[in-house]
Amino acid sequence: MFFADDAQAELDSVEAELEMVELQISELLEKQTKLNSRKNKLLHILEGVSVIFMLVALSPDFSWSKEVQAKLCNVFQLSKFRPLQRAAINLSMSGKDLFLVMPTGRGKSLCYQLPALCSKGFTLVIAPLVSLMEDQLMYLKSINVPAVTVNASSTKEDSKQVLAGMTDKNSPFKLLYVTPEKIAKSKLLMSKLEKAYNMGLLACIAVDEVHCCSQWGHDFRPDYKLLGILKRQFPKVPLVGLTATATSNVLKDCQKILCVQEPITLTAPFNRPNLYYEIRFKHNEDCTHQIAELIRERYKNQSGIVYVFSQKDAEVVATDLQKRNILAQPYHASMEPSDKSLVHQRWSSKKIQVVVATVAFGMGIDKADVRFVIHHTISKSIENYYQESGRAGRDDGSADCIVFFGFADIFRISTMVVMENTGQQKLKNMVAYCQNVDRCRRAMMAIHFDEVWNDDECNQMCDVCRHDYITMDITKHARDVVAIVEMASSMDEKLTPLKVCDAWMGKGPAKYRKTIKVTSLSRVEVESIIIHLLLHGYFSEDFSFTPYTTHFYLKLGRKAALLKNGNHSITMKMRRGMSHATTPQVSRMVRSGTSRSPVTPSTSPPIPK
């Protein structure tokens, strides 16, 4: 009997150790994948750099250089190029296929509009939204650049004229904007493109928001998948794919989908030095109140955007802000197009201060002096966040990007993206970005976008670089909260994350209270620990579908069994001052983070430089 107990104990320990080894292997494999991807990226950069070097450095005077410079000044009224614009223009005019990854608002459009003016024939531009094209057409008209579109709302007469112009040697227009749907559906358009190609009149193909090709991108559009036909039919025409956000994997996918053989990728530094990034914990009741205070005190008479989760939230938060005497209006996909453009116009002309918007307020927003972008709810991915926050400070003046990070919001978004292949992973990356307290926010974005980054470059323009943190041992807490989910499961019950919080804090049903160890941690600490355990595989998501909704429950994750091993420990970093780390419930402080001065309390408003 004695031997059997011993053997059982040893077996448990060996099993736990084996599990640990498996985890280490899977972590190493993950690391290997990341390193390989980085290696490929670096090889790619070196390859690109050498071509650019040949093209741009060895032969700086191209036959088109003078004309390009003259049109930059005389037509676009700009005095000089921004980084990478000249290289992109020279490369595409040399006939190279190109992917241009440039932060939102840095001037990607110029990289195909200007060459179009200096080339024979016209440039075909694929853009995802009719409204976006119309904004571009209005702008081009204002600077006397002939540009047209054919889309579902074009009249027969207009379409006929445009189609005739495509094969006119005198090229009545220099840019033709179409949606990917038009390419996929209109045989007439394809036949005209073919004719123009044979006549040498199709100068270039620009695919705007090229990440929409890839299911791994954050805005996948099925019709973008069909655009490979363009390069197959018109192989001699250079293709320029433009995007603000794409990881190397997304670009590789786009390359395959668009049938581009050896594109050169130009990546502008993703960093926007004038933007201050901050995450604040959201206490649901007073979030709108806090936002209103911020707007009133810090951004008086300054324009901004408040991003919300749903159309209903847009209406509710806008009304709440109005009640607090802030000139705010909602914007979401279900509004009439005329109402949407009215809100856009009123905001652009400063008649209203704030647009409370869903992600529908995005592409084509080109207001230069946006001083704040506040997220009432976290974005569903880092790519989305980068793009949404990137609408601030396009004039290079300082601007703030503040996210209110709410526990319940994570699960609302999680159920919304449940059908997306990579939805959960992307959301987890975003949650990890928000939960993080020890890594510069710019560094995290850099890692995400495969960029090399030097932490000093942040210049204290994110909350992490301004705050101190502590590392805590949370093993005991983890055991207690994991035991709650384990107990519910043994009773054949499922608990939502909110119910787990309540049960752990002693607010759940009486039947739980008898058996669980109630914590005296604060709500914020409880939530942070549960998020930490979810991000690190001690919990995992368990979705359940009803005809009307999707529920998110917590179940034990693959690492939960490790907590049975007495030697296993879990640590977690928390911002100093946020946790009651000095109270006995939060175990010992293991080490403090690098002290960065000035250290300000976590609730302090941002102080942009």
Ligand SMILES: Nc1ncnc2c1ncn2[C@H]1C[C@H](O)[C@@H](COP(=O)(O)OP(=O)(O)OP(=O)(O)O)O1
């Ligand atoms: N060289 C330049 N100098 C000064 N301003 C410039 C220059 N090039 C472009 N701009 C201005 C024009 C626009 O008002 C603004 C944004 O340009 P735009 O081409 O719309 O950006 P983008 O396409 O990179 O942004 P998005 O990702 O939002 O579409 O920058």
